[in-house]
Amino acid sequence: MFGQRLLLLRYLLMLAETGFFALLLALAMAILLSASPLAWSASDDRQMMALTRPLMLAMSSFTVIAFAMLTACYVLSDFSVATVAENSHSAIPLIFKVTGVWGNHEGSMLLWALILAIFGALVARFGDGLPPRLQARVLSVQGLIAAAFLAFIVFTSNPFLRLDPAPAEGQDLNPVLQDIGLAIHPPLLYLGYVGFSVAFAFAVAALIEGRIDASFARFVRPWTLLAWSFLTVGIAMGSYWAYYVLGWGGFWFWDPVENASLMPWLAGTALVHSTLVMEKRDALKVWTLLLAILTFSLSLLGTFLVRSGVLTSVHAFASDPARGIFILAILTFFIGGSLTLFALRAGELKPGGLFAPISREGALVLNNLLLASAAAAVLIGTLYPLALEALTSDKISVGPPYFNATVLPLLAPLLFALPFGQSLAWKRGDLLGAAQRLLTAFGLAILVAVALRIAHGGGPVLAPFGAGLGVFLILGSLTEIVTRSLPAGASSGLLTAKLVLKRAAGLPRQAYGSALAHAGLGLTVIGIAATAWHAETITLMRVGEARNVGGYSLTLTRLSPQQGPNYRETAASFSIAEAGVPIGEVVSTKRIYTVRGTPTTQVGLMTKDFGQIYASLGDSEPDGRVGVRLYWKPLVLFIWLGAVAMALGGALSLSDRRLRLGLPVRTRIAEAIPPAAPAE
Amino acid sequence: MNVAVDLGKRRRSSRRRRRFSLIAVALAMLGLAVGLALYALSGSIVFFHTPSEVADGVVAPGARVRIGGLVKEGSVTRSGERIEFVITDTAKEVKVAYQGIVPDLFREGQGVVAEGVLRPDHSLDADNVLAKHDERYMPREAVEALKRQGLWRGDGAPVPK
Incomplete structure (x- = not known):
């Protein structure tokens, strides 16, 4: 009886048709949004500009409705919908009925569009502090991305297609996906990937406008931090899932699917740091723009590497030509288009502030170079087999030895240099002073490494070295907080202790966020090093x-x-x-x-x-x-706890009052900088 | 006045110098990364071959290869932790020896890829065995082996016995 009523409900509501209709409306809104600059770009019409906000909110609402309808089809087990019949079953627990929505190509693309729509709505809603023209530009670029994805879903990957006759029972969700860890992994990952689209949209908008200053970094940084934190947790979640599902306890396999998520993470990590330089010192502007474009491009590439089937076989790509060509067109348009725009406009941007090589900026440049090189190495190793197979039909696999031989030598110096960079002053730093401050941390790290080497009586040399490096990172971050809390000319006594605590409490949350994230990195490094003692x-x-x-x-x-x-x-x-x-x-x-x-x-x-x-x-x-x-x-949980600490560090930094949009930051910064400072 | 002009000049030239050294360092780093990548690639690529190609003598003994195909029916023998089986592409066969537990989806008649060192008698000393992730996804090399023998029935189709 109850089942029949449900059946009736399904047909009365026409969930799938409503969903598809909402999807079409969202696409229409997205197209209007991307075409809207035609109406205001030349005339500078403020009222037309302001229309981009309700347009974006409408597009988001329709996408949310479409996603809700698809979810309802899964929850009610409406097997007349093809994707539901292929990826669900009436007997599976409710939670897996819901997560089954994105456990397949069509649904996961809709999830991607949903998250894009949510980020768009957030920019429309909370971007009050932005100059109206810039906000309209950003929203229209986001509309363009949404239009491409929604069109891809509508024309090649419609999740609402009906089956006639409808099967009585579904074919079940892929058992590997019937796991809570993997169920929430894709949304987290997509929150990261798609979050970088905001930085991308800002970069493209700034290039079109031909103007960029430190405020750009202030607008972009919170979104980048947010996306980066989600991506960090998402990757860690995927890694933990692989660890307990695949049955032999490996946590990273250098599988192309994993690399697809690691590349935007490496680039995004670089971006988080370069926006910092840009915000504080008005330097690295052109590079930051390029990095924002590259990070989202790698996110797009990652999405499509995983979603196009090209990794299973280059030929799978061609087995559904419509999808393959559509994907290629989207990639070419966004990556090629934005890079062309960059090439045309970057020369016109004014160069930013100067800094000595030994300075916080210099250290962050090193960070960016090493991270970008590591991302490039991963990119080469991931795409090379695909290119070779497409060109010569030779099939090869590029495995862990390649990635270990390229990524580790690039990241190890980065880890070692990190505490020093953290301790250097902006503009012109004192490396000797930084080394003196880090002496205790460094000594303790060496002590740990030597003790481990002796305790384990030989074994791989890299493991104690790695563990020591991790300890150095953690203690280095602690040192940074302590040093910044110590008043100049410290003397002992209760008064000083009180003063230190007061100063520590007065440190910006960003300082704690950065220290926590870097300590988390140290934790992860220790966890990875400890795998040698399994x-x-x-x-x-x-x-x-x-x-x-x-x-x-x-x-x-x-x-x-x-x-x-x-x-x-x-x-x-x-x-x-x-x-x-x-x-x-x-x-x-x-x-x-x-x-x-x-x-x-x-x-x-x-x-x-x-x-x-x-x-x-x-x-x-x-x-x-x-x-x-x-x-x-031993210590295996450090790998993922470290990642969680990194993400929490990002969130802590994000909660720093100075980073929030819409606050009168400009005046505060103007007060903070003495007028005598040269405006380089 | 004069001093100010001089300062401006010096600032501009130092800006140029710093920018130049920054770009030089960046290029050096990129060169290093590419060099590292090429060197690592040359040493760690593993080629994939079908049993037929192995029988044709395409692969030199002692080389590291991946061999894909189907696990031959009735060929699996276990003794303790050691497992032996035959990979076939229905034309030719390769014997495989492997120490350890095979993946969940390792079954007779199903697609499989084994990676290891080829012995002079054209059998494989495997140190890694990959099976399908689920009944739809097959290692792409296994699919390729079937395709090269004309046995592939399309994506998602049941594997021929």
């Missing part, structure tokens, strides 16, 4: 047998079959003992999803001192033994 036991076990791994003993206590809503599984329970004392139990299961007949493994994890005991069940043998992989992974 212990591994791959073996066959019978119930009742025990195996040792990394000082822990795991006994297989039980093998039992279980039934889930849309799967059946075999669960292996292990009891864990440390030095003969039981400390807990983990369960690893081997699942078969009945609809698709696909097996997956759920690993058993036990966290201990930021490390994890990791048990993964393999295949059964005819003689009743089962294959298992057991790992002890």
Whole structure:
């Protein structure tokens, strides 16, 4: 009875048709928005300019409606809609019905458009402090991006297509995606990718207007920080997912799909820092513009590398020619167009402030060079096999050895230089002074590295070195906060302690944000270095047998079959003992999803001192033994906790009052800088 | 007045000098990155081959290769942690030996890619075995092996037995 009512509801509401109609309206709004400069560009008509805001809000609302309709189709299990029938099932839990919306090509493109629309609406709503002309420009550029994506969805990837006759049951969501970690990974990643579109739109707008000053950086920086923080968490989430789903505990594979997200992250990290230089010192303006363009271009490239099927096979790209050509056209138009605009206009921009090579700016230039080079190295390694296959049909794989040999030598000096750069003054720095301030941190880091080297009696040299580097990063960030809190001419006593605390409380949140993010980076580096000390036991076990791994003993206590809503599984329970004392139990299961007949493994994890005991069940043998992989992974959680700390650092920095839009920042800055300072 | 003009000149020339050195450093860094990339590429590329190509002697023994195709029905034997199987593209076959646990989706009759060192007898000492991620996605090399033998039935179609 209830089911029939639901059925009736579905047909009465015509959810899919409403959704598609909303999508068309959103596309129309986006086209109007991108064409709007025709109406105000020449005449400088303020009222026409102001119209871009309601247009953007309307476009966003229609996109939200379209997405809501598609979600409703999934939640109500309307299998007459093709994408729902292919990617959902009436028996899966509600949460996976919802996340199934973006667990396929069509839906994930709609999610992309949705997030773009939300960012557009935010710029329209909170961009009050912007000059009207610049805001209208930015909104129309965002409208142009939205128009391209919405047209792509409408013409080649319509998620609302109906099936006739409708199947009685869906084909289930890909079992690998039936996991909460992967379910929220794409939205986070897209919040990052798409967030960079704001910086891109600002850059293009500034190039068209032919004017750029430090206020540009102040407008762009919050959006860039926001996008970067989301991207950081998104990548970490994907990495943690791979760690516990793929069954052998690797956290990064240099897979093209991962590289697709790493490239915009590296470029975006550079952008976060270069906008800082531009905001504070009015320098690196042209480079920052280029970087804003490149970061979003890499985001576009990443989206399409993953979405076009080109990674599965170059030929898959051609198997749906309409999609392939559309994608290529969008990439060419936005990347080629913006770079052409840059080439035409960059020469007209006035160069910015001067600085000595040894200065905060100089250090940030080094940061940008190394990050950009690393992004370029990843780009080469990711695209080279595709280009080679397209040109010669030779199939090659470029694996971890390539990326380790290129990215690590570029990033290691960056990590080492970071605490020094952080400690240098703007404009002209004192490297010796910075080194003196960092002496304690550096000494302790060396001590840790040497102690680890001795404790582990040899082994890879890189691991203690990496751990020492991580410690240096953390202590260096701490040193920075402490140094900035110490009053000049420090003397001991209660009064000084009070003064120090007062000064520490008075430091801008940006200082804490930056210190936290850099310490987080150190944490991640330590976690990665510690992978060298992982212990591994791959073996066959019978119930009742025990195996040792990394000082822990795991006994297989039980093998039992279980039934889930849309799967059946075999669960292996292990009891864990440390030095003969039981400390807990983990369960690893081997699942078969009945609809698709696909097996997956759920690993058993036990966290201990930021490390994890990791048990993964393999295949059964005819003689009743089962294959298992057991790992002890010390400090492995640091890898992702570090990323979370980085993102929190970004958020903290974002909450700095000076960064908020719409506040009368200009006057405060004017007060802060003594009028005598040369206006370079 | 004179002094001011001089200062302006000096500032401009120092701006130019600094800009030049900045660009020089940037180019040097980029050159280093590209050099590093090319050097690393030359050492770490692994070529993909089908069993037929291996049988034709395209690959020199001792080389690192990826071989893709189907796991031959009835060819899988396990002894402890060691697993042996045969990769076939239905024309030719390659024996594979692998130490460790194979992926969830490793099954007889299904697509597989093995990476390792080719021995003189044209068998493979694998240190990495990749199977399909799900029943739709196949490692692209496995698809390619089937295509080269004319057995590919299109994306999403069931794999021929």
